[in-house]
Amino acid sequence: MADVAQPRTVIPPATGALTVRLRRLGEVTVQTLRNPVTVIGLVIIVLMFAMALLAPVLTTPNEPNPYQMPRDWTALNEPPGTPGHPLGTTAHGGDVLYGVIWGSRTSLWLSLIVVAVTVTIGTVVGSLAGFIGGKVDEILMRVVDVFLAIPELIFALAIAAVLGPSFSNIILALAIVYWVKYARIIRGQIIHVKQNEYVDSARVIGDTKFRIYLKDVLPNSITPVMVQATMDMGAIVLVGATLSFIGLSEAGLAEWGVLVSEGQVGISTGRWWASTFPGLMIFLWALAFNLVGDGLRDVLDPRTESR
Amino acid sequence: MTSVRAQSLEREGSVGDRPVMTLIDVEKHFPIKDGVLQKVVGHVKAVDGVSLEIRRGETLGLVGESGCGKTTLGRCISGITAPTGGGIYFRLSDVDRAALEDILATPGKERTPEQRKRMERIESRHLITALTGDAWRAYRRNCQVVFQDAFSSLNPRQLVKDIVGRPLRIHKEASGAELTERVVSLLESVGMGRQHLFRYPHQFSGGQRQRISIARALALDPEFIVLDEPTSALDVSVQAQILNLLHELQRDRGLTYLFISHDLGVVKLMSDRIAVMYLGEVVEQGTATELFERPRHPYTEALLAANPDLDADVDKEIEGLEGTVPDPANPPEGCRFHTRCPVATPICGWEVDDAVTWLSVETNLLDAMTAVERRSNFDATLAFADDGSAEAVGKAMTAGSVPPAMAPALESVSVDGSKVLLRFLPVPPVELEEVEPGHVTSCVLHTSRRREL
Numbered sequence: 001m002a003d004v005a006q007p008r009t010v011i012p013p014a015t016g017a018l019t020v021r022l023r024r025l026g027e028v029t030v031q032t033l034r035n036p037v038t039v040i041g042l043v044i045i046v047l048m049f050a051m052a053l054l055a056p057v058l059t060t061p062n063e064p065n066p067y068q069m070p071r072d073w074t075a076l077n078e079p080p081g082t083p084g085h086p087l088g089t090t091a092h093g094g095d096v097l098y099g100v101i102w103g104s105r106t107s108l109w110l111s112l113i114v115v116a117v118t119v120t121i122g123t124v125v126g127s128l129a130g131f132i133g134g135k136v137d138e139i140l141m142r143v144v145d146v147f148l149a150i151p152e153l154i155f156a157l158a159i160a161a162v163l164g165p166s167f168s169n170i171i172l173a174l175a176i177v178y179w180v181k182y183a184r185i186i187r188g189q190i191i192h193v194k195q196n197e198y199v200d201s202a203r204v205i206g207d208t209k210f211r212i213y214l215k216d217v218l219p220n221s222i223t224p225v226m227v228q229a230t231m232d233m234g235a236i237v238l239v240g241a242t243l244s245f246i247g248l249s250e251a252g253l254a255e256w257g258v259l260v261s262e263g264q265v266g267i268s269t270g271r272w273w274a275s276t277f278p279g280l281m282i283f284l285w286a287l288a289f290n291l292v293g294d295g296l297r298d299v300l301d302p303r304t305e306s307r
Numbered sequence: 308m309t310s311v312r313a314q315s316l317e318r319e320g321s322v323g324d325r326p327v328m329t330l331i332d333v334e335k336h337f338p339i340k341d342g343v344l345q346k347v348v349g350h351v352k353a354v355d356g357v358s359l360e361i362r363r364g365e366t367l368g369l370v371g372e373s374g375c376g377k378t379t380l381g382r383c384i385s386g387i388t389a390p391t392g393g394g395i396y397f398r399l400s401d402v403d404r405a406a407l408e409d410i411l412a413t414p415g416k417e418r419t420p421e422q423r424k425r426m427e428r429i430e431s432r433h434l435i436t437a438l439t440g441d442a443w444r445a446y447r448r449n450c451q452v453v454f455q456d457a458f459s460s461l462n463p464r465q466l467v468k469d470i471v472g473r474p475l476r477i478h479k480e481a482s483g484a485e486l487t488e489r490v491v492s493l494l495e496s497v498g499m500g501r502q503h504l505f506r507y508p509h510q511f512s513g514g515q516r517q518r519i520s521i522a523r524a525l526a527l528d529p530e531f532i533v534l535d536e537p538t539s540a541l542d543v544s545v546q547a548q549i550l551n552l553l554h555e556l557q558r559d560r561g562l563t564y565l566f567i568s569h570d571l572g573v574v575k576l577m578s579d580r581i582a583v584m585y586l587g588e589v590v591e592q593g594t595a596t597e598l599f600e601r602p603r604h605p606y607t608e609a610l611l612a613a614n615p616d617l618d619a620d621v622d623k624e625i626e627g628l629e630g631t632v633p634d635p636a637n638p639p640e641g642c643r644f645h646t647r648c649p650v651a652t653p654i655c656g657w658e659v660d661d662a663v664t665w666l667s668v669e670t671n672l673l674d675a676m677t678a679v680e681r682r683s684n685f686d687a688t689l690a691f692a693d694d695g696s697a698e699a700v701g702k703a704m705t706a707g708s709v710p711p712a713m714a715p716a717l718e719s720v721s722v723d724g725s726k727v728l729l730r731f732l733p734v735p736p737v738e739l740e741e742v743e744p745g746h747v748t749s750c751v752l753h754t755s756r757r758r759e760l
Contacts, residue, residue: 017466020505197460200387201523205474206447219464 031299038295044288052104059098062254067102069094069252069259077266080273088273090262094252096277102254103278107285110171110240111233117175119229122182123222129183130190130221131213141187147180153239160248167250170243174236181232182225189221196220223300227293234289241282256282327531327563328361328384328450329399329433331411334392335379339636351636353379355587356393358739361531366557366564368578368595370571370610374632376587378455378535381567385452385533389436396433397446403429448478451524455536457516461508467494467519468504474526493522497552514545521552531563538573550576571614575599580745583607586635586643589739593746603748606644640684642737642749654751654759656734657716659687665710672700685731697725704729 032038051058055066062070072085072093080088080096087096129140147155159173193199194217202212237256243249244257251258256278263274334357336350354376361367369377383390399407407429410422418426430437438446454460461470472490475481481489491501497518508516517537524532534553538546550573556562566577574581575595582592583606591604602608609628630647633639639646641656646664648655659681667673675696681687691697701722703709709717718730739747740754751757 017468017505020466020507024507197454197456198462200382201452201454201460201520202462202473203387204385204447204450204452205477205523205527206444207473207477211477215465216462220462 028299032295035295035298037291041288041291041295044284045292048104048285048288049108051101052108055101055105058101059095062098067106067254069099069102069254071252077271079271087277088271090259090274091266091271092252092262094259094262094274096259096263096274099254099256099259100277100281103256103259103281104285106167106253106255107237107240107281110167110174111236113171114174114178114236114240115229115232118178118232119182119225121175121179122184123186123225125179126183126186127190127213127218130187131194131209131217133191137187140183144180144183147177148184152177153242156239157243157246157248160243165248165250167244167253167255170240170249173243174240178232178236181228185224185228186221189224190217193217193220224297227297227300230289230296231293232289234286234293238282238286324363326360326362326399326401326404327397328359328565329396329404330357330359330380330384330393331396331408332393333357333380333383333390333395335376335383335388336391349636352587352638353635354383354390355635355638357584357587357589358393359582359589359592361563361565363530363563364557364561365579366566366577368574368581369565369567369584370569370574370581371584372632373569374635375584376635377567377569377584380584381452381533381535381565384435384565385450386435386446387452394430395435396429397435397438397450399429399433403433444478448527449530450533451527451529451531452533452535453517453520453524453537455540457513457520457540458508460520461516463508466505466507470508470519471522471526474523478527480527489526490522493526494519496525496556497522512545513541514549517541517545517549518552521549521556525556525560528560529562531565533565533567535567536569537566539568539570546573553577571610583610586632586638588643588749590642590644590750591746591748592739593743593748597743597746601743601746603742603746603753604644604750605648605650605752606750609647609649640736641734642751650752651712652751652760653712653715653732654734654756655712656737657713657731658684659729659731660684661713662704662717662729662731663689665713666700666703669708670703672696672703683733685733687729689727689729691725691727694725697722697727700727 033042055061062068072089072095074093075082075085075089076093077091078085078089080086082088085095085097087100089095090099125140125144129137156170156173156177159176160169163169163172196216199212199216202216207215241255241257241260244253244255245261247261249255249258259278260275260282263271263276263278266272266274333354334352335354336352338347339349339351340346341348357376357380359367369380371377379388382388384395396404396407406425410418410426413422431439432442435446465473468487468490471493472481472486475486475489487504490504494500494503499515499518499522503511503515508519511519521537537553538549541549553564554577557564564577566574568574578595580593581595581598582589583598583604584590585606591598591602591607593603598607599611602611613628628647633643633646639656639660640658641654642648643656645651645655645657646661659679663673663679675692676689677692678690679687680690689697689700691700701720704717704720704727716731716734718732719728720730721728737749737751737756738754739749741747742753748754751760
């Protein structure tokens with residue numbers, strides 16, 4: 001039997017499922033890290049996360065609410081390099097460095113909560129539509145169509161405006177807007193994956209629908225969602241900052257969009273720092289997640305995955 | 308483990324002593340939906356009234372061109388899709404079958420309460436779409452499938468151990484170390500081994516993947532396996548290995564196969580009996596030797612002629628079939644093969660569509676046709692833009708150039724202004740008939756309808 005046994009590459013025989021899965025994870029990681037652009041993105045993300053985690057160490061937290069900018073009314077419009085205010089202050093005496101550091105925390109909260117909520121809702125709705133199909137699919141997808149007919153930013157803006165200016169309302173508005181995208185993605189994937197014969201063979205051996213969904217359909221459908229979620233970690237902060245910038249967030253919040261808005265009056269008179277530093281952070285954050293998302297897509301996409 | 312032993316005990320006896328699968332008038336019609344409201348405008352008759360019996364220990368070959376419904380039929384038998392008509396029965400005894408056929412022959416309203424009761428009892432025990440509980444589990448364990456495409460029939464994210472061990476886990480036959488050992492012995496029975504346990508499907512060649520599929524199908528020690536073109540995606544050398552493996556497994560385990568393929572050579576090698584399908588129907592069925600040596604249907608003959616033979620003279624031109632397979636949503640009248648049949652007779656089911664097809668291929672007279680008013684497939688009025696065209700069509704239809712088989716079937720052609728009335732002699736659908744012991748065909752050249760000629 002000539003076609004039996006000979007592995008194409010010589011790797012020592014694996015001894016257990018865990019070893020193999022870890023090895024596979026290792027392979028994917030190595031493959032991801034081979035792309036220098038992805039590495040740049042990852043480094044930025046790691047630094048941002050570190051900054052967010054270490055915010056209370058890097059600065060003295062404002063009492064009682066550290067997410068509020070501390071106001072130093074004795075130092076208005078100070079340029080970068082002023083003692084005690086390395087990145088300068090805003091027109092209202094807010095320390096730009098404090099805003100930049102605590103802003104990474106706010107952004108992390110914002111993007112994590114919104115992504116977690118939207119991926120969950122989107123996956124549930126998309127799975128119901130794609131896996132059950134028929135009338136359920138028809139109804140759910142028409143709802144999704146209605147959501148998709150309105151431009152994301154304008155829709156989020158409208159919701160946030162109706163709910164009133166507050167940071168939690170921005171989170172809510174973004175969650176309402178963003179889940180539809182995931183529902184669409186996962187539905188399309190499931191309809192495609194469902195046609196594979198491994199789904200039929202699972203039915204032939206007598207497995208239940210729910211287990212087929214969990215073991216065969218979902219694991220083979222989820223990768224594009226992971227890529228999209230990574231990209232959205234960046235995009236959501238961008239849109240969130242936009243909403244904050246136009247005043248839908250709370251004034252004085254340590255948030256990059258709020259900070260840019262607070263500093264914008266100074267740009268024309270040469271006081272660039274209050275807007276530029278938080279603006280740069282928004283840019284880096286969005287860029288980093290997009291770079292990593294692109295890299296992940298190349299590695300995880302089943303079409304580029306080595307067979 | 309006792310259940311497995313019980314099964315193999317139960318399985319002792321001679322080959323063919325009882326049916327494993329019985330198909331009675333199985334239909335699978337897929338709706339064609341159209342428009343915004345997705346209204347059903349017709350049905351694709353993928354399987355249209357197939358009756359078959361697969362007896363224990365034998366291999367029934369199912370052949371036909373692509374699109375003839377053989378894969379759909381396999382999917383119905385293995386319970387992946389439910390048929391839209393007729394019934395598929397698992398382990399239906401000959402006595403029950405006779406009783407059931409008797410009841411089915413009686414119109415629904417005239418059935419006696421006893422008959423209804425009997426039928427209900429038979430269905431709840433044998434009809435695969437009505438099985439529940441233990442009966443359903445027994446069917447599920449005993450009827451497995453090996454698919455054509457070993458690339459898509461193995462979950463790319465599962466390890467071989469999980470793929471092959473999954474049936475055992477679902478049916479709670481083994482777990483932990485015992486499961487691993489069972490999987491190893493299954494892998495060994497298909498020529499693989501322990502070293503393959505913790506690998507992903509993409510790490511194997513096509514032949515090896517097919518072996519993994521077979522190991523999975525064997526896991527529950529089934530009685531019956533549907534082999535849906537198991538080797539057509541493989542290299543010829545690997546094909547032979549897989550076929551040999553299937554043969555050995557059948558011998559060692561007393562398996563029953565339904566072997567679906569379009570490759571007659573492979574089917575001949577594997578099958579005890581062969582059923583030939585065309586456009587959703589079985590047109591001929593017989594033992595492998597009978598069918599190859601004395602085919603009783605022109606379609607089978609055409610398939611045999613189209614099968615390139617290595618021993619044959621290289622210069623000899625291979626006779627293939629002409630034309631394309633008709634639309635399964637609107638199959639031809641009479642014998643469905645008559646549109647392409649080289650030896651068609653006047654009673655094979657000539658109809659309006661045949662006349663229209665002939666006119667459009669042989670003449671350009673149809674360019675002026677504006678409408679077709681169809682009273683039946685045998686009777687229609689063709690409307691033309693002008694009287695001249697209608698007259699020309701009328702002439703063409705009565706001239707000597709009309710195909711010699713079609714001409715006598717034409718009952719009348721009359722021209723009325725710009726309209727042409729075409730009427731064919733209506734014929735009933737062809738029926739399968741036993742022409743030799745165990746050899747059935749639907750071709751009128753061989754059945755009792757020969758006398759009408």
